[in-house]
Amino acid sequence: MRDTSDTGRPQAIVTLQDVEKYYGEYHALRGISAEIRQGEFFSLLGPSGCGKTTLLRAIAGFEDISSGTIRLDGRDMEGVAPNRRPTNLVFQSYAIFPHLTVSQNVGFGLRKAKMSPEDKRRAVGEALEMVGLGDFGARAAHALSGGQRQRVALARALILKPRVLLLDEPLSALDKKMRQVMQVELIKLQREVGITFILVTHDQEEALVMSDRIAVMFEGGIAQLDDPETLYRRPASRRVAEFIGMMNFLPAQVTGTGPERIEAEVAGLGRVTLDAGQCPGEARPGAAAVGLRPESLTILFDSGVAHDREVRGTVAEVTYYGDMTYYDIALDGAPDTVSVSARNMPGRRVLERGETTALAWDPRALSLFC
Amino acid sequence: MKAGPLTLFALLYLLVLYAPIMLLPIFAFNDGTVIAFPLRGFTTEWFGLLLETPALHQATRNSLVIAVSVAVLATCLGLFAARAATRYRFPAKTGILAFIMLPLVLPEVIVAISLLVVLMQLGLDSGNWSIIAGHTLLCIPFSIAILQGSFSNMDQSLEEAAIDLGETPLSTFRLVTLPLVAxxxxxxxxxxxxxxxDEFIIAFFLSGNAPTLPVYLWGQLRFPARLPMVMALGTILVVLSIALLVIAETFRRRGLRRAGLKDSGGFL
Amino acid sequence: MNAVTRALRSEGGKGLIMVSPPLVYALLLLAAPLATIVLFSFWTQNFLDIDRTFTIANYAEALSDPLYRELMLRSLRISASVTAVTVILAFPVAYFISFHVAPERKSLWLFLITIPFWTSYLIRVFLWRVILAFDGPVNGSLMGLGIIDEPLTFILYNANAVIITLAHAFAPFAILPIFVSLEKIDRSLLEAARDLGESRTMTFLRVTLPLAMPGVLAAVLIVSIPTVGDYVTPRLVGGSGGTMIANMIYAQIFDLNDRPMGATLAVLAMAIVAMTLLWLIARIRFWLWLAEGRGVWIALAAGLAEILAIRAIFTLGPGILGTPGTVLGLLAIATLGSVLIFLRVPKGRAGI
Structure with a gap:
């Protein structure tokens, strides 16, 4: 994360305070409060219909909010039209004007700028250069490929040097390879221009790869706002844990709680002692669930080595991905199978269905959901 | 394309569809005063006669004034309706739009007599203005049908993008919407x-003492001696209509190309 | 921000503002005049004065006078025939364009089909008079080929001529909606049907035809309503046997100077067409529902029984109830039945 102030706490560029939005009876945004910091790459992540695009369009000024405030650069945006806000939007469809050339598209927003035509031309050239389309200026806009349209849309928005660049699912129309290329390019571009990016996406992997911080949204509200690692390692709820990456859940019984430690009996793993920080919210004695990621269980291919914490299980299903293999394993004493990932390395064989194997696990990797 | 019975049927259908129009030039250049076979010989006499008929010229002028006014008026009103139909959700939308489109299916006689009765009741004289009013009513649905296609072909985020890039709603309309819908x-x-x-019924009911071209034609149909001249006039009108349609179709296709879309059908 | 400005700034408000110019125009020049003729139909006229006492005398006269009744029925018959001919002939052409013409040439075909429609209606109708004439090309070529010995006389100055001419005039109106609904059919549905073992013919009957029904229905509506009220064609090619209700409306207003009667006939014509169509659609939905639930034969029998019953009421009714009573009774039964069907019978697979 890049800090821009000396105090170590970067200043907020976008401040959302109790933002509510109703469409008639439908509650689209529920009490959204967040600070988006100067220069960060911020993502709004959630399933379709969670309100992330509505929130983005509210920041851009295309949606009125029912109550609450949106501040941009300290200024209340209530009643400020989209064309007067210091934001620019990259549309999901890119919205490239089909009747204009690439240069005319990129220079569209400079019409009223107090610049000489020569300066404008240079600015357009630089913007195109920046997105790697230096020679494309004279092309007709409708003759571009998906990736090229995306770059034109970026150049067109960035040429106005907005305080905040808003991106509405900008990569969803691209194929997988192109998407990965553009992800890297977007990160580099953002670092280069230093402008705050707010990205809307439903793709958790994309959000993890690109963002400094992510707000996970469900049903119009923010469920968790954290950096990618915290989000992955310490999800605030079972729902977030299920949405970000893959997570196994084992039924558990909390037997003892204290200010530091929590004692629990976990199906398949036995008695475990957890750090209080591993349980988001209040830990109560009683039924609960323990979550663990597929990579938190290690298959002991060489069963000779003894481990502190070892369980046994039977391979129920094998899914081979090339670099990785995912196993569904029925742990002794657990009701459902758990998914376990193993890196495929030279000299390491792939287990077969029906084989039994030993697995090692680490209590620090567990999350407890009460 | 396979040449099966279906193809044959379609070609035959086209032939019958065009049969009347194809007869038109035949009789227009036929050197005989009776509109019937056998043909007599070639003449351009009937076209010459057109030039020497002042009443026809007056009717043509009337028709042109009316047609130009109607085109502008109906297209302006159609723009509003087409935009509302493609861009907004509002209460009773289907009902309102169906009502505006109603003249498309309503027999023209009904529209004509209801307008006539109102005019008579209000004690107003009918004239070109009343025909313009009636024709506009009739043309709005066609205008909406065409413009709705243009508007729905246009990505809505294009307008938002222009506003996002600093244009006002008005300049957005001028810089983005208009060129794409043009x-x-x-x-x-x-x-x-x-x-x-071309419209006859409304003009027939509402024209005062200044007939439009079709109303004038209608009057001439009663006099067998005038028929060859009517054929000549009809030929000119048909050629003119086809020319206008070809231009209109070209524009429509250019619009599609400009929007980067594939052609998916004709008018309506 | 008060409630009014908030309502106007909402999407619904903006939409209403946007649609208001054409809406106000249509209200002033369509709704108001239509309301006026309905009002007129309840007044009477003595020479030049309008008597504004409310009366249903016009309706009573319109429904009992055999001349009006004959014209009304003939208009309906002609319209029904025109619709049937147009739609039946248009379907194969629409099918051909949609399924057999290369995509890039489809719009050319549609363009070719719409062109005649845009050329002078008057002249087209008049030319049919030439084509169908005693010494016209139809008779000429038929006699030339030796198919007939003397000219056909049943094709001009009667209802047949009107049907031929109107069917020609309304051809594109029938082709376009059918074409649109055929174009919407996902081609993989047809492949799926073939893949599941249906023959070409059965695929057409079980998949294509039901999915094209909305287009056929639109074609029926868009052809049948305007043709009932056509004025030019019966005047030019109809002779006395092909006169239709619109000619009578014109005569009432201009020749007999009885505007209330003209208004009454216009209102009646529209009401009868609207209710007939409503009734027809309701019937089709009912029969399809019956066919699906009880079998095709039951549905056919029900349909046949109904047609016979209607014929019986039509022939016997006037003697018992008087003509106005019969017509109004039939209309009432048809409307009530239709509403009942629309409320109780669910929409069928064909979208009707």
Missing amino acids: PGIVASLLICFTISL
Whole structure:
């Protein structure tokens, strides 16, 4: 994360305070409060219909909010039209004007700028250069490929040097390879221009790869706002844990709680002692669930080595991905199978269905959901 | 294309569809005063006669004035309706739009007599203005049908993008919406012009003592001696209509190309 | 921000503002005049004065006078025939364009089909008079080929001529909606049907035809309503046997100077067409529902029984109830039945 102030706490560029939005009876945004910091790459992540695009369009000024405030650069945006806000939007469809050339598209927003035509031309050239389309200026806009349209849309928005660049699912129309290329390019571009990016996406992997911080949204509200690692390692709820990456859940019984430690009996793993920080919210004695990621269980291919914490299980299903293999394993004493990932390395064989194997696990990797 | 019975049927269908129009030039250049076979010989006499008929010239002027006014008026009103239909959700939308489109299916006689009765009741004299009013009513649905296509072909985020890049709603309309919808507007103007130029019933009921071209034609149909001249006039009108339609169609296709879309059908 | 400005700034408000110019125009020049003729139909006229006492005398006269009744029925018959001919002939052409013409040439075909429609209606109708004439090309070529010995006389100055001419005039109106609904059919549905073992013919009957029904229905509506009220064609090619209700409306207003009667006939014509169509659609939905639930034969029998019953009421009714009573009774039964069907019978697979 890049800090821009000396105090170590970067200043907020976008401040959302109790933002509510109703469409008639439908509650689209529920009490959204967040600070988006100067220069960060911020993502709004959630399933379709969670309100992330509505929130983005509210920041851009295309949606009125029912109550609450949106501040941009300290200024209340209530009643400020989209064309007067210091934001620019990259549309999901890119919205490239089909009747204009690439240069005319990129220079569209400079019409009223107090610049000489020569300066404008240079600015357009630089913007195109920046997105790697230096020679494309004279092309007709409708003759571009998906990736090229995306770059034109970026150049067109960035040429106005907005305080905040808003991106509405900008990569969803691209194929997988192109998407990965553009992800890297977007990160580099953002670092280069230093402008705050707010990205809307439903793709958790994309959000993890690109963002400094992510707000996970469900049903119009923010469920968790954290950096990618915290989000992955310490999800605030079972729902977030299920949405970000893959997570196994084992039924558990909390037997003892204290200010530091929590004692629990976990199906398949036995008695475990957890750090209080591993349980988001209040830990109560009683039924609960323990979550663990597929990579938190290690298959002991060489069963000779003894481990502190070892369980046994039977391979129920094998899914081979090339670099990785995912196993569904029925742990002794657990009701459902758990998914376990193993890196495929030279000299390491792939287990077969029906084989039994030993697995090692680490209590620090567990999350407890009460 | 396979040449099966279906192809044959379709070609035959086209032939019958065009049969009357194809007869038109035959009789227009036929050197005989009776509109019947066998043909007599070639003449351009009937076209010459057109030039020497002042009443016809007056009717033509009337029709042109009416058609131009109708084209502009109906297209303007159609723009509002088409935009509302493609961009907004509002209460009773389906009902309101169906009502505006109603003249498309309503027999023209009904529209004509209801307008006539109102005019008589209000004690107003009918004239070109009343025909313009009636024709506009008739043309709005066609204009909407054409413009709705143009508007729905246009990605809504294009307008938002322009506003996001600092343009006002008004300059967005001028810089983005208008250029993209322009081919549709031209097509709508031409179609409304053609419809108005051809329309008979409303003009017949509402024209005062200044007939339009079709009303004048109707009067001439009663005099067998005038028929060859009517054929000549009809030939000119048909050629003119086809020329206008080809232009309208070209504009419509150019609009599609400009929007980067594939052609998916004709008018309506 | 008060409630009014908030309502106007909402999407619904903006939409209403946007649609208001054409809406106000249509209200002033369509709704108001239509309301006026309905009002007129309840007044009477003595020479030049309008008597504004409310009366249903016009309706009573319109429904009992055999001349009006004959014209009304003939208009309906002609319209029904025109619709049937147009739609039946248009379907194969629409099918051909949609399924057999290369995509890039489809719009050319549609363009070719719409062109005649845009050329002078008057002249087209007049030319049919030439084509169908005693010494016209139809008779000429038929006699030339030796198919007939003397000219056909049943094709001009009667209802047949009107049907031929109107069917020609309304051809594109029938082709376009059918074409649109055929174009919407996902081609993989047809492949799926073939893949599941249906023959070409059965695929057409079980998949294509039901999915094209909305287009056929639109074609029926868009052809049948305007043709009922056509004025030019019966005047030019109809002779006395092909006169239709619109000619009578014109005569009432201009020749007999009886505007209330003209208004009454216009209102009646529209009401009868609207209710007939409503009734027809309701019937089709009912029969399809019956066919699906009880079998095709039951549905056919029900349909046949109904047609016979209607014929019986039509022939016997006037003697017992008087003509106005019969017509109004039939209309009432048809409307009530239709509403009942629309409320109780669910929409069928064909979208009707």
